[in-house]
Amino acid sequence: MDIEVSEPRSLLEAARGGDTRAFGELCRVYETRLLRQAMGLCSNASLAEELAQDTLVEAWKSLRRYNGRCQFFTWLCAILLNRYRNTFRQKHPLSFSTLGGGDQAQYESHQATLVDAAAGPDQAAQMHEQAALMRACMAALPAKLEQVIYLRFYVDDSLEEIAGALGCPVGTVKSRLFNALEKLRQMNALDDHQENLPMKGGQR
Amino acid sequence: MKPCANQQKRIAALALDLLEPHPARELQAHLEICAGCRDYLAELTRVAEQLAATAPSEELPASDQFHRRVMARIEVRPDGPDWRVIWGILRAVPTGWRLVLPLVVVILVLTRIGVGHSPKTAVEVHSPAPASVQVAAGDADADLAPTVANYQRIAEESPDKLDELLARQEPPTARAMPVYTASSRTLRF
Numbered sequence: 242m243d244i245e246v247s248e249p250r251s252l253l254e255a256a257r258g259g260d261t262r263a264f265g266e267l268c269r270v271y272e273t274r275l276l277r278q279a280m281g282l283c284s285n286a287s288l289a290e291e292l293a294q295d296t297l298v299e300a301w302k303s304l305r306r307y308n309g310r311c312q313f314f315t316w317l318c319a320i321l322l323n324r325y326r327n328t329f330r331q332k333h334p335l336s337f338s339t340l341g342g343g344d345q346a347q348y349e350s351h352q353a354t355l356v357d358a359a360a361g362p363d364q365a366a367q368m369h370e371q372a373a374l375m376r377a378c379m380a381a382l383p384a385k386l387e388q389v390i391y392l393r394f395y396v397d398d399s400l401e402e403i404a405g406a407l408g409c410p411v412g413t414v415k416s417r418l419f420n421a422l423e424k425l426r427q428m429n430a431l432d433d434h435q436e437n438l439p440m441k442g443g444q445r
Numbered sequence: 446m447k448p449c450a451n452q453q454k455r456i457a458a459l460a461l462d463l464l465e466p467h468p469a470r471e472l473q474a475h476l477e478i479c480a481g482c483r484d485y486l487a488e489l490t491r492v493a494e495q496l497a498a499t500a501p502s503e504e505l506p507a508s509d510q511f512h513r514r515v516m517a518r519i520e521v522r523p524d525g526p527d528w529r530v531i532w533g534i535l536r537a538v539p540t541g542w543r544l545v546l547p548l549v550v551v552i553l554v555l556t557r558i559g560v561g562h563s564p565k566t567a568v569e570v571h572s573p574a575p576a577s578v579q580v581a582a583g584d585a586d587a588d589l590a591p592t593v594a595n596y597q598r599i600a601e602e603s604p605d606k607l608d609e610l611l612a613r614q615e616p617p618t619a620r621a622m623p624v625y626t627a628s629s630r631t632l633r634f
Contacts, residue, residue, distance in 0.1 A: 265516050272507035272515075281501020290511055297515045372499040379496075393461075394496040400463070419457040425492045 253313060257304050264304070268297055271314055278318055281395060282325045292329055296321045310405030311398070318396045319388065319406045326384060378428040386421035389414055446481035456482060460489035 249270060255263035275296060279289035299320050300307075307316050379387055392403045404411045448456060455472050458464040464472065476483050589595045591614050600607045 261516070261520050264519060265512070268512060268515055269507075272512065273504070276505040276507050276511075277501050277503065280503050280505045286505060289505060293507075294511065294515050294518065298518045301519050368498065371495055375492075375495045375499045390496065394493075395500050397500070415458070415463065418461055418463075419454055422457050422460065422489055422492055423453075425496070426488050429492055429495075430488065 253307075256301075257307075261301075264301055267313070271317060272297075274314060275317055275321065278321055278395065279325075282322070283329065288329065292321065292325055295324050295328070299324060308405070308408075310408075311402040315392065315396060315398050315402050315406045318392060322388060322391050323384075326387070330380065374429075375425075378425050381428065382421055382424060386417055386424065389417040390421045390425075393418060446484060448482045448485035449475075449479060452479075452482050453485070456486045457489055460486060460493050 249267065252263045252267045252270075256267055272293070275293045276289055279293040279296070280286065283289045283292055296317060300317055303320075307313065379390060382390065388407060389403055392398045392406060398406070400411045400414050403414045407414070452472065452475060455464060455468060459469060459472055476486060589599070589610070596607060596610070599610055
């Protein structure tokens, strides 16, 4: 993966020195991409905005801890996921089956954007279900495994970038990715198995 | 069928597109003869594809209001010292002074604490009792200040006089307490 050419190093240095205006300019560069990531996690526009704001404020507070071993955006995404996991998911758990009418419609609309527009209604519904299931499975992973899966598949980062963002060796990232994939496979297999079980009273 | 235990990591690496070309060719050769490993690769690949398909794609443009809110939260000065500014000042100072300055501050603080807790002098030990000790007006002994030196002088004159003086100078609330008398050399309750 290419190293981010547009990353404004001078802005970053100025922000590290306490220049709020420079950090504001940095925010402008990453806001929209960060909001997209937040939307992917929350599936709710107002929650996503709150999460992205919290992430930027947290980044400002801990800017000295950014070691430059990964792209600034990768570092922001690692904070975003941590905040979502530690705060937002507890306050606003996303349970597909228990969503209320308005939220469910919003969630379904969001999920519909994830599937192929050219697919037929049946296929789209199936992909929609699979996407929801995958998100639920990811949420069930241990934090360290969810981090690597999130950064690899959602932020589209290289192993080196992920290692830099998480402060661990590349070998550890690989190992966590393998473990995470294996756990997701097991969860998927379990779900397939449950789907194929006959329901009581001839349902399904 | 189960996959071969010694191939699982390589299969996961292949599914994640992380396997180098040479080991990938070796694994492909193995997959041609092992149905268990082929099934395992198919399952992991399906999971990887599903993950890629659920990646966020919806745009949510950041509004000016969003930006203003972030900046408002950042520009609020936190309570207490601004450690970022203090660190910036320290960084600007040459390395030698960077060590010396905190030491000087620590010594100053310790010196100040030391002055606050200096031991009392002999004069302070023999200072007069608080004004709350009341004495009877018009009585020569009662006018004496309640100091050890005065008590010694009265005791040399007569132990009974000292008893009387102590009884007069004793605060009313302390009367129920046991008193050691100079004349009897016993405890009186």
